[in-house]
Amino acid sequence: MPELPEVETVARGVAQRVTGRRIAWTWLARNDVVHGEPMPLCAALRGRRIRRVYRQGKQVRIDLGQGRLLIVHLGMTGRLIVADGKSAVETHTHLRITFERWRHELRFIDPRRFGGVWLTDGAGRGSKEWFGRRVPPTAADPLTISLESFRQALNRRRQIKALLLDQQPISGVGNIYCDESLHRAHLHPRTRASDLDAKTVGRLWRSLRRVLEEAVRAGGSSISDYRTSENELGMFQIRHRVYGREGRPCRRCGASIVHLVVAGRSTFICPRCQPE
């Protein structure tokens, strides 16, 4: 389940390996995973040099220069890996990008196909319609958002969990880090966001940033499909305090972790640390 820390890890890993390289050819297994330009993708990418690779929200953005941007969204089971061109191509590999004078290549693999790839004009605006599917939204980043902007974003009557999962106000938080940050802030996920006092909003702001930063340092959480750009496991899952820990003791108070559904999502809380 790639969220901010996973996507950040992948973007950094890919950046390290492909920045400055020139694209030789692309191999597309099925064209419904690529959106944007109706022209053949291979023709659009061949000869382009990779200027920069970075994360925005849950997107990996590959800047190709001259106003071209290749956006990769990993969805739920997507992987973007740097692989030896001679290594076996596993099933559900949808896109391969090779480079001049390099034996390695970039591969996009996504069994469930909730993810996708967009070739845009560089603006990559979330609202803009592209051939096929809309570019997923990005807004304020939880690692850099100011406390004041965070407070404004939370000034809604919605449940705090639903708000944190909504990518429109703040982009990058998914189910895992939502639950982890709420536990650290001692907040019940069904709390109305607008009911939080200034002190509590500050606590959540810090908790969210801290858990995301820690997870980035651990290379993200590998629950099922997620792997780094080198196809290796992340390590943050062993440090989860609530996510996936139903029935196990709270690491803070020892109470049994409870599973419930909030905002239509599987949710884990400590009933003692996070009273309703």
Add this chain to the structure above:
DNA sequence: CGCATTTCCTGGAGGC
């Protein structure tokens, strides 16, 4: 506006 529900998709888990 908020919120629940459904849709897309595949693989893994659990029941029988």
Add this chain to the structure above:
DNA sequence: TGCCTCCAGGAAATGC
């Protein structure tokens, strides 16, 4: 062993 159902969830669409 095999078949069935359910579940995981990012984000959009739909209905109340």
